[in-house]
Each structure stands twice: as structure tokens, then as C-alpha cells.
Amino acid sequence: MRGLMTKALATAALLALTMGAQAKETVVWWDFLGGGDGVRMKALLEKFNKENPDIEIQATTLEWGVPFYTKVQTSAAVGEGPDIMTYHLSRLPLGVSTGTLREITPDELKAAGIDAKNFTPANWEAAQVDGKQYAVPFDIHSVVLYYNKDLLKKSGLLGDDGLPKGLDGVENFNAALKKLKDDGVEVPLSTHTAAGDSQWRIFYSLLGQQDVPFLKDGKVLDGGDEQKAVDTLKEMASWVADGYTPANVEYPASIALFTSGKAAMHINGVWEVPTFTDLAKDGKLGFEWGAVRIPVLYNHPATWADSHSFAIPNNKGKEISPEKLKAVLTVIDWMNKNSLFWATAGHLPAYLPARDSEEFKTMQPNATYAVLADTAVFDPSSTIAGVASPIYEGMQNYFVPAVNGQLDPEEAVKSLKDELQGLIE
Amino acid sequence: MDRKQNLTALLFTGPFIVAYLVIFIYPTIQLVHLSFTDAPLIGPGAWIGFKNYIRLWNDGQMWKSTFNTFYFVLLTVIPTTIIGLALALMVNRLSGWFQSIILACFFLPYILPVSVVILIWQWVLDTQFGIAQPIISYFTGKPVAVFRDRYWAMPMVAFITIWWTNGFNLLLFIAGLRNISQDYYDAAALDGAGRFKQFVYITLPLIWPVTALVLTIQLILQLKIFDQVYLLTQGGPANATYVMVQYIYKQAFQLNKGGYAATVSLALFALIVVLSVLQYQVLRSRGQK
Numbered sequence: 001m002r003g004l005m006t007k008a009l010a011t012a013a014l015l016a017l018t019m020g021a022q023a024k025e026t027v028v029w030w031d032f033l034g035g036g037d038g039v040r041m042k043a044l045l046e047k048f049n050k051e052n053p054d055i056e057i058q059a060t061t062l063e064w065g066v067p068f069y070t071k072v073q074t075s076a077a078v079g080e081g082p083d084i085m086t087y088h089l090s091r092l093p094l095g096v097s098t099g100t101l102r103e104i105t106p107d108e109l110k111a112a113g114i115d116a117k118n119f120t121p122a123n124w125e126a127a128q129v130d131g132k133q134y135a136v137p138f139d140i141h142s143v144v145l146y147y148n149k150d151l152l153k154k155s156g157l158l159g160d161d162g163l164p165k166g167l168d169g170v171e172n173f174n175a176a177l178k179k180l181k182d183d184g185v186e187v188p189l190s191t192h193t194a195a196g197d198s199q200w201r202i203f204y205s206l207l208g209q210q211d212v213p214f215l216k217d218g219k220v221l222d223g224g225d226e227q228k229a230v231d232t233l234k235e236m237a238s239w240v241a242d243g244y245t246p247a248n249v250e251y252p253a254s255i256a257l258f259t260s261g262k263a264a265m266h267i268n269g270v271w272e273v274p275t276f277t278d279l280a281k282d283g284k285l286g287f288e289w290g291a292v293r294i295p296v297l298y299n300h301p302a303t304w305a306d307s308h309s310f311a312i313p314n315n316k317g318k319e320i321s322p323e324k325l326k327a328v329l330t331v332i333d334w335m336n337k338n339s340l341f342w343a344t345a346g347h348l349p350a351y352l353p354a355r356d357s358e359e360f361k362t363m364q365p366n367a368t369y370a371v372l373a374d375t376a377v378f379d380p381s382s383t384i385a386g387v388a389s390p391i392y393e394g395m396q397n398y399f400v401p402a403v404n405g406q407l408d409p410e411e412a413v414k415s416l417k418d419e420l421q422g423l424i425e
Numbered sequence: 426m427d428r429k430q431n432l433t434a435l436l437f438t439g440p441f442i443v444a445y446l447v448i449f450i451y452p453t454i455q456l457v458h459l460s461f462t463d464a465p466l467i468g469p470g471a472w473i474g475f476k477n478y479i480r481l482w483n484d485g486q487m488w489k490s491t492f493n494t495f496y497f498v499l500l501t502v503i504p505t506t507i508i509g510l511a512l513a514l515m516v517n518r519l520s521g522w523f524q525s526i527i528l529a530c531f532f533l534p535y536i537l538p539v540s541v542v543i544l545i546w547q548w549v550l551d552t553q554f555g556i557a558q559p560i561i562s563y564f565t566g567k568p569v570a571v572f573r574d575r576y577w578a579m580p581m582v583a584f585i586t587i588w589w590t591n592g593f594n595l596l597l598f599i600a601g602l603r604n605i606s607q608d609y610y611d612a613a614a615l616d617g618a619g620r621f622k623q624f625v626y627i628t629l630p631l632i633w634p635v636t637a638l639v640l641t642i643q644l645i646l647q648l649k650i651f652d653q654v655y656l657l658t659q660g661g662p663a664n665a666t667y668v669m670v671q672y673i674y675k676q677a678f679q680l681n682k683g684g685y686a687a688t689v690s691l692a693l694f695a696l697i698v699v700l701s702v703l704q705y706q707v708l709r710s711r712g713q714k
Binding site: 066070073074077078097098099194247248253388390393396397398400401404406407411412415419423 | 465466467468486552553570573574575659660661662663664675678679680681
């Protein structure tokens with residue numbers, strides 16, 4: 001009898017729960033945030049679900065890059081995509097060309113209170129193709145130079161302000177690498193030499209510092225720009241050839257070289273800031289670290305940058321309901337309004353009220369490298385560009401072997417150029 | 426009576442014929458149709474005649490992929506057959522539970538999923554921690570990132586493939602060897618034939634049908650190489666391991682060109698049909714001599 005009573009009560013409770021859930025609008029969310037920033041996003045998602053009892057986000061994190069974008073493209077094409085997803089703005093023209101993204105109309109944005117005024121014009125327009133809005137920016141992220149203060153200090157490369165000195169200009173930079181090596185530093189500069197995407201970020205930053213367009217009027221590295229690209233690639237390859245940067249290092253290993261204190265400097269995305277912050281907080285890092293904008297090796301400052309944004313997949317045959325759309329836009333708006341916390345993941349908030357706030361201006365190390373936003377160079381707006389694009393694949397296929405001394409830089413640039421040009425025509 | 430038999434036959438083969446038509450013949454016809462269109466990965470496209478075929482002919486990376494596919498076939502098919510036969514001859518000499526254990530050891534890799542195989546070898550050959558690197562260093566003087574090296578990449582993919590799939594060939598050869606009657610060997614021994622002569626004049630001719638089968642299966646299988654390349658090198662470095670199926674994957678899933686991907690698929694299909702028929706005929710005629 002008692003058992004029966006318990007069962008009845010349990011059933012009633014279960015019923016009440018499911019009925020409660022029915023009143024909720026569920027939002028299926030896919031992201032690719034598996035790095036140090038993924039932990040921050042999970043906290044944001046939890047906070048959202050707590051503060052918004054009428055919306056429930058069901059989040060899944062998928063593997064960054066080609067796996068994520070292939071899955072998004074195919075699932076949207078058969079109407080099985082999520083309700084909302086993170087998307088790189090660099091890839092937006094490519095995503096629109098494959099029909100993967102749903103337009104967000106001005107009326108819909110207005111109804112949700114999402115206003116272009118709260119974003120820089122360039123950032124907002126990067127989410128458009130032919131004047132139509134396909135995404136809402138969430139952050140701007142870039143690569144920075146992480147440095148080990150203790151090692152730089154020993155080699156006299158640290159200023160009194162705690163920032164690196166004497167790194168600007170190719171000769172100075174190489175002399176600094178040599179000095180570090182001579183002083184017994186095992187790895188003067190750690191980069192992921194095995195990863196095409198990482199090499200692209202460095203390469204594109206250096207091209208930007210020389211005002212060399214990668215793509216102009218439908219031409220890839222046109223005319224004299226090809227030679228400049230070869231020279232830049234040669235410079236990157238020389239760091240490996242001269243023993244300053246180990247060859248064929250995978251992504252996690254390049255971070256490990258820095259966190260273990262073997263590498264004096266490390267070029268990586270701002271999204272790894274939480275990794276170092278958390279390690280330092282737990283006292284596991286064993287040295288003082290900092291992060292600054294990439295040094296000016298050529299004419300003027302410039303750093304590759306990209307933007308995470310939120311987009312709605314164009315689920316074929318399964319048009320999103322007005323209620324669901326409203327919930328999705330509420331999520332997007334909420335995320336931007338809470339993006340100050342996202343900044344602790346290293347990123348610069350796209351939402352200007354957050355970026356201009358006092359708290360952000362004093363947040364370290366973001367405040368030190370935030371200047372990079374003023375001279376950021378974004379991927380060319382083209383269907384061959386962006387994460388998991390033909391450019392990224394070409395980087396892996398041709399530039400990685402060139403950086404590691406496997407392929408002649410001239411041949412690498414030419415092969416890449418020919419392949420990409422063929423795709424444009 | 427005859428009619429009734431036909432009906433029964435139809436009833437029994439019917440389900441298979443229907444399934445065959447629906448899941449093989451129909452998609453194949455669609456594939457041919459697709460190859461004449463500019464269709465994206467999903468959805469229909471416009472008819473563009475032979476444009477995809479003309480492009481195929483002038484496509485450098487496609488020829489490179491074809492060349493690499495043949496290179497891979499060369500590195501795997503005959504070596505894996507020889508190794509399979511050699512191991513079978515050795516295992517065949519053992520007996521009882523010991524033979525079973527050895528056989529199981531050789532067969533074990535074959536039952537592993539490809540992802541596990543790749544993970545194992547990525548660790549074994551890891552530049553920093555790989556236990557195989559001292560052996561490589563002994564010959565080259567320094568550790569080699571084998572999957573990032575233009576010259577090492579393909580032979581290593583081939584080596585891993587042989588390690589992974591050889592157990593199956595071994596099993597086929599064992600079955601073939603057990604079919605050869607001991608009487609032949611006894612008679613040959615009486616006539617004074619040594620071990621080598623026994624192998625050349627008895628084992629080899631009698632095992633030939635199995636050998637032909639293994640060679641053909643391997644040829645078809647290795648022409649379709651994809652999983653290992655996709656997981657290990659994605660076709661790099663510098664196109665060194667771009668094989669045909671990897672190229673089909675690139676066209677379809679990365680460049681969203683369903684029509685052209687269908688054209689390359691069809692080229693591969695034609696290649697496999699021609700080569701396997703040719704090879705089997707050649708091997709069979711040799712066996713009948």
C-alpha cells in the first residue's frame with residue numbers, strides 16, 4: 001500500500017514536471033567552443049537558464065572547424081539543424097552561398113531590441129551579405145603574443161612596465177629570438193606549426209602589417225603581392241629552420257610548451273587567456289605571464305581578427321516558428337548584454353556598452369591588448385575565406401609543410417594561389 | 426510445375442532484387458545523372474552537359490589524387506598478400522591451442538575500428554613521445570613527424586593499413602592451406618622433393634585461387650582508401666596523400682560541389698570495375714595454365 005502511494009506520488013510529480021516543461025520554449029543550441037572559453041560559455045548558459053524560466057537552452061558543443069561546419073551545412077539542408085548556433089563572421093559569405101543561414105529581418109531585430117548602434121559599423125556589416133543581416137556579432141577575437149615575464153627579463157627583453165621591449169621590426173624580433181636561444185631558453189617562440197589555421201592567423205597579420213591584400217577584385221595575391229607573400233612565408237619558415245620554433249607542433253603541445261615554462265613566447269588566440277588565468281590562479285603556472293598585441297614586424301600594427309556571432313540555420317522544410325524565433329532572439333540579446341563575462345574568456349565583446357564599460361577597461365590582460373581592435377584585419381569577405389574554408393584547407397595542405405621546411409615557400413604560395421584562383425573563376 | 430517453380434524462385438529472390446534495385450541501382454543511376462549537373466551537396470542542380478567531365482580531365486589535383494591512389498595500391502596490395510601468405514605458412518605449422526592464440530593475435534587488429542587504429546599509431550609515432558621514434562631516429566638521426574612529411578606520409582599510411590587488415594588475409598590463406606591434402610606432400614617427400622620444391626610445386630599452385638581472390642579483394646578495397654587518410658593527414662602535406670575518395674569528400678563536403686563530386690566518384694567506380702575485372706581475368710588464366 002505504501003509502495004503504491006509512493007508510486008502514485010512520483011507519477012503525479014513527473015506529470016507536473018513535464019507539464020511545466022511544455023510551457024517552456026526550448027532552444028536547441030550548437031556551438032564549437034571547446035577551448036578555454038568553453039567553460040565560460042557553460043557558465044553563461046547556466047545563468048541564462050536560471051534567469052529565464054520560460055526558455056530552456058539545450059546546448060551541445062561540437063568539434064571546432066570542418067566537423068562543425070560540415071555538420072551544420074548538411075543538417076540545415078535536411079531541416080535537422082539547431083535553432084541557434086555560433087558562427088564565425090569570416091565564414092559568413094561562404095555559409096550564405098551554401099544556403100545554410102536564415103536571414104534575420106530588420107523587423108525581427110527591432111522587435112527583439114537588437115540595435116546596430118550597439119556594434120561598430122564594420123563588425124555589424126560583416127554579418128551581412130548583399131545588405132541582408134544573417135547573424136548578430138558576439139565578440140571580436142584575435143591572436144596575441146603571450147610571454148613569460150621571467151624568461152624575457154633574464155634576456156633583457158622586458159621593460160620596467162612589465163611589457164616586452166625590442167620586439168618590433170623583423171631584425172629586432174629575430175635578434176630577440178636569438179638572444180633567448182643563446183641564453184638557454186629551449187623554445188624562444190612556440191606556435192602550432194602543425195596547424196594551418198594558426199599559421200593563417202600569423203601570416204595574415206604579417207600581410208596586414210605590409211598592407212598586402214590577400215584577395216583584391218577577385219584576384220588572389222595579384223602581381224607583386226605574390227612575392228611579398230613568399231617573403232613573409234619565408235620569414236615564418238626561418239623561425240623553424242633556425243631552431244627558434246619547434247617543427248610540427250600540434251595545438252595542445254604548443255600550449256604545453258608555454259605553460260611548462262619551456263617557451264618564452266607563444267602566439268595563440270585570446271581564447272586561451274582563461275587557460276593561463278586559471279592556471280596562474282591555482283598557482284600551477286610557476287612564472288609571471290602577460291599578453292600583448294602581436295609585435296609590429298613590418299610597417300605598422302595589424303592583427304588578424306575574426307568574430308564569433310550567433311546565427312539561425314536555414315532549416316529546409318522546417319521554418320522556425322514565430323515563438324521559437326522570439327526565444328532565439330531573446331537568447332542572442334541576453335548573451336550580448338552579458339558579454340562582459342564573456343570577455344573573461346579573452347575575447348573583446350562586440351556589444352559596445354560592454355566594451356566601453358569601466359569594468360572592461362580595467363580587465364586584465366584584455367585591457368593591454370584591446371588596442372588591437374583598432375588595427376584589426378579581418379579575413380577577406382569571400383566564399384573562399386573563413387574557418388573551414390578553401391583558404392584554411394590550403395593553409396594546412398601547403399603552408400604547414402612550407403613553414404616546417406618540407407615545401408619550398410615559392411611553390412607553396414603558387415600552389416595555394418592557383419587552387420584558390422581556380423575556385424573563384 | 427515449371428511456372429510454380431518460377432514463382433517460388435521469384436518469391437525468394439524478390440526481396441533481394443527489390444532491395445538491390447532501390448539501394449544500389451537507383452542511386453547509381455542518380456549518380457550518373459548528378460554528374461551532368463552543377464548540383465550542390467544537397468538539392469538539385471542545372472544540366473550542364475559534359476562540363477564536369479571536361480573539368481575532370483583538366484584537373485591537376487584530381488590527377489594527383491589518382492596517382493596517389495595508385496601509389497597507395499602499389500604499397501599495400503602485393504605486400505599485404507605476401508605477408509598474409511608468409512604468416513599463414515608459419516601459423517599453419519603450429520598446432521592446437523598455441524596456434525589459436527597466435528592466430529587470434531594476428532587477427533586482433535582487424536576487429537578494431539579505424540579510429541582506434543589511428544589513435545594507437547598516432548601515439549606510437551608521435552614525434553615527442555612515440556615509442557617507435559627511437560627506431561626511426563636510428564636511421565634518420567632525428568625524430569620524424571611521419572604524417573607531416575611528404576615522403577613518409579603515404580608509406581606510413583600504407584604500413585598502418587597492412588597492420589590493420591592483414592589478419593583477414595591471413596585467415597583466408599589458412600583456410601586455403603588446410604584444403605591442401607597432406608597426401609601430396611607425403612608423395613612429394615617420397616620422391617625426394619625438399620621443402621622449397623614442395624612449396625613451389627604443390628603449395629603455390631594449389632593456393633593460387635585464394636591468392637587471386639585476396640589480390641582482387643585488396644585491390645578493390647585499397648582503391649577506395651579514405652578513412653585512414655582523412656583521420657591522419659587530410660590529404661596533406663602538400664597533396665602527398667590526397668587520394669580519390671578524399672578528393673570526392675573535399676568537392677562534396679568542403680566545396681559544396683555535389684555534381685563534380687559525382688563525376689569524380691564515377692571515374693573511381695569505372696576505374697575499380699575495369700581494374701578488378703582485368704586483374705581477376707589475368708590471375709585466373711595464370712592459375713589455369
